[in-house]
Amino acid sequence: MGEFDFTVWGPSLPFIRDGLLFTLRLTLIAMSGGIFFGTLLALARLSPFKPLSLAAGAYVDTMRSIPLVLVILWFFLVIPFITGTPVGAETSAIITFTAFEAAFYCEIMRSGIQSVPRGQVWAAQALGLTQAQTMIHVVLPQALRNMLPVLLTQTIVLFQDTSLVYAIGAKDMLKAADVVGKNYNRPVEMIVLSALIYFAICFSLSLAVRQLQKRVAIVR
Amino acid sequence: MNYHWNWGVFGEQVKAGEETYLDWLITGLGWTLAVSLAAWLLALLIGIAVGALRTAPSRPIALLGTAWVELFRNIPLLVQMFLWFFVVPEFLPPDWGLWVKQEMPAKEFATAALCLGFFTSARVAEQVRAGIGSLPRGQRDAALALGLTLPQAYRHVILPQALRIVIPPLTSEFMNVFKNSSIAFAIGVMELTFQARQMQEDSEQGIETYLAVTLLYFICAFTANRGMAWIEARTRVPGLIARTS
Numbered sequence: 076m077g078e079f080d081f082t083v084w085g086p087s088l089p090f091i092r093d094g095l096l097f098t099l100r101l102t103l104i105a106m107s108g109g110i111f112f113g114t115l116l117a118l119a120r121l122s123p124f125k126p127l128s129l130a131a132g133a134y135v136d137t138m139r140s141i142p143l144v145l146v147i148l149w150f151f152l153v154i155p156f157i158t159g160t161p162v163g164a165e166t167s168a169i170i171t172f173t174a175f176e177a178a179f180y181c182e183i184m185r186s187g188i189q190s191v192p193r194g195q196v197w198a199a200q201a202l203g204l205t206q207a208q209t210m211i212h213v214v215l216p217q218a219l220r221n222m223l224p225v226l227l228t229q230t231i232v233l234f235q236d237t238s239l240v241y242a243i244g245a246k247d248m249l250k251a252a253d254v255v256g257k258n259y260n261r262p263v264e265m266i267v268l269s270a271l272i273y274f275a276i277c278f279s280l281s282l283a284v285r286q287l288q289k290r291v292a293i294v295r
Numbered sequence: 296m297n298y299h300w301n302w303g304v305f306g307e308q309v310k311a312g313e314e315t316y317l318d319w320l321i322t323g324l325g326w327t328l329a330v331s332l333a334a335w336l337l338a339l340l341i342g343i344a345v346g347a348l349r350t351a352p353s354r355p356i357a358l359l360g361t362a363w364v365e366l367f368r369n370i371p372l373l374v375q376m377f378l379w380f381f382v383v384p385e386f387l388p389p390d391w392g393l394w395v396k397q398e399m400p401a402k403e404f405a406t407a408a409l410c411l412g413f414f415t416s417a418r419v420a421e422q423v424r425a426g427i428g429s430l431p432r433g434q435r436d437a438a439l440a441l442g443l444t445l446p447q448a449y450r451h452v453i454l455p456q457a458l459r460i461v462i463p464p465l466t467s468e469f470m471n472v473f474k475n476s477s478i479a480f481a482i483g484v485m486e487l488t489f490q491a492r493q494m495q496e497d498s499e500q501g502i503e504t505y506l507a508v509t510l511l512y513f514i515c516a517f518t519a520n521r522g523m524a525w526i527e528a529r530t531r532v533p534g535l536i537a538r539t540s
Contacts, residue, residue, distance in 0.1 A: 079385075140470070141474070141512060142477035142478075145477060145505065148491065148495075148505060152495070152502065235372075241481060242480075262381055263382050263385050266374065266381055266382055267382060270374050273369070277368075
């Protein structure tokens with residue numbers, strides 16, 4: 076058994092906090108952007124206009140069958156060609172995760188929209204709402220509510236996946252732990268610390284989602 | 296920015312060596328397949344066992360199964376890779392740890408396969424548990440009433456049915472294994488993503504490189520999908536599961 080020195084955790088905390096803030100920022104932006112664009116994608120996939128639904132379907136299926144690390148590398152490579160200037164790893168990560176997660180949130184929103192009974196749509200139309208009004212005021216709120224636990228579970232997965240920005244060197248929590256570990260020559264202790272932090276956050280979030288699931292189920 | 300296309304790059308020699316870039320990609324594909332298949336085998340063995348344990352009538356055993364699943368599900372796979380690679384050897388007895396660190400053959404491969412296998416086992420266990428849960432209670436009761444012991448009931452009655460039910464979700468898990476194997480690049484396994492990064496830096500033909508690697512991942516996932524569909528068709532018991540399609 077090796078010699079451990081966990082006192083390194085103390086001086087590492089400011090760095091871990093900064094890294095964690097980026098991880099959280101990335102998660103929140105990718106979640107809100109992902110749900111927004113994912114909903115648009117879901118509407119496109121359900122559209123009766125064939126070219127639109129096919130294009131949305133192709134985008135979602137492509138994203139879902141490529142490893143996330145490769146998607147991160149792809150965007151990091153391609154974004155500068157589109158914008159014309161090099162972008163930092165952090166900006167690249169935010170764009171990548173929003174685009175990638177949109178595909179996953181799309182599938183969730185699609186089944187959410189399909190879970191709303193047809194009668195709701197008919198009733199809205201009978202009341203004289205336009206198609207857009209029906210979507211915004213009747214279907215989407217119910218879809219969002221039905222799918223809330225699944226959306227949050229996906230967000231926990233997203234939170235864990237943000238650690239993969241390691242591939243392009245963005246400064247997230249894991250990277251902060253990595254740097255401190257190298258500087259103090261205590262890599263093992265720092266890996267353990269980051270594992271503990273990830274576990275504590277994800278485990279408590281998943282317990283909270285389970286509680287929420289029960290509440291949503293009863294109210295419905 | 297202008298991009299200089301060069302589709303002939305795959306036949307060119309790498310900067311420091313005799314091989315071509317194509318050789319790098321083939322090596323990468325080999326390691327991706329090796330890690331994924333080894334991990335999948337491990338995941339099936341452990342996952343089925345843990346999934347069955349979680350439905351066991353004994354509370355402590357079921358709790359142990361739950362703890363297993365929660366542990367692997369709530370830590371990012373990349374961090375788990377680092378844990379197995381850097382941390383676990385420190386907790387082994389000194390001579391073992393030293394052997395692992397210095398002499399163990401194909402250390403990166405073994406670590407990655409073990410890590411991905413355990414990670415996937417937690418997900419397989421969830422599916423197996425759901426499959427067992429979807430069986431009518433009467434199946435277990437009838438098996439016990441016939442005089443089978445509980446392990447026998449699992450072996451001959453419950454698992455054969457439950458496993459057939461969970462083949463579709465296991466198919467997507469199998470495809471996930473190939474995708475997740477890409478994370479093994481971080482501990483130095485020379486699989487496809489590792490080769491993609493290396494070739495992109497060496498040749499500066501990033502787009503061609505990533506296109507080729509993306510295509511190879513597609514082929515892996517597609518083959519995995521067809522393979523599982525074949526198993527599903529081969530193991531189907533007529534009339535057992537109502538086909539929805």
